[in-house]
Amino acid sequence: MAVISKGIKLSYKTGDAAEYVDLINLQEIPELGGDTDSIEITTLSDGAHMYTNGIKNYGDTLSFKFLYSSEQFATLSTLTGADWKVSLPDDTTCTFAGNSSVKLDGVGVNAALTYTLSIRPSSAMTWG
Numbered sequence: 001m002a003v004i005s006k007g008i009k010l011s012y013k014t015g016d017a018a019e020y021v022d023l024i025n026l027q028e029i030p031e032l033g034g035d036t037d038s039i040e041i042t043t044l045s046d047g048a049h050m051y052t053n054g055i056k057n058y059g060d061t062l063s064f065k066f067l068y069s070s071e072q073f074a075t076l077s078t079l080t081g082a083d084w085k086v087s088l089p090d091d092t093t094c095t096f097a098g099n100s101s102v103k104l105d106g107v108g109v110n111a112a113l114t115y116t117l118s119i120r121p122s123s124a125m126t127w128g
Contacts, residue, residue: 003090067114080099098123
């Protein structure tokens with residue numbers, strides 16, 4: 001059975017908090033996980049380039065898009081480092097730590113206000 005995007009959640013917790021706080025009005029999530037860097041190990045006797053896996057790269061910034069809510073926008077504007085959790089509808093989770101920032105997205109006539117939460121990962125992503 002296919003899993004659809006309805007019900008995906010982004011949550012955070014700070015300091016010694018025991019519980020994650022669910023964020024509201026989430027519209028889009030980025031790709032999660034990472035690509036392994038490639039390290040060339042070709043020697044002069046090789047007939048082709050040879051590679052081995054390097055470290056995992058999650059990307060510089062993960063961008064999450066939300067419908068504007070003044071209270072949540074204000075809360076996230078003052079948040080710095082936190083533990084983050086993305087929960088999928090099938091109860092799969094991805095947790096990681098990261099520093100965040102928010103910005104109000106550009107807007108045109110007769111459009112909904114949105115903002116982007118950008119998180120720079122500072123730990124490995126753990127899938128559960």
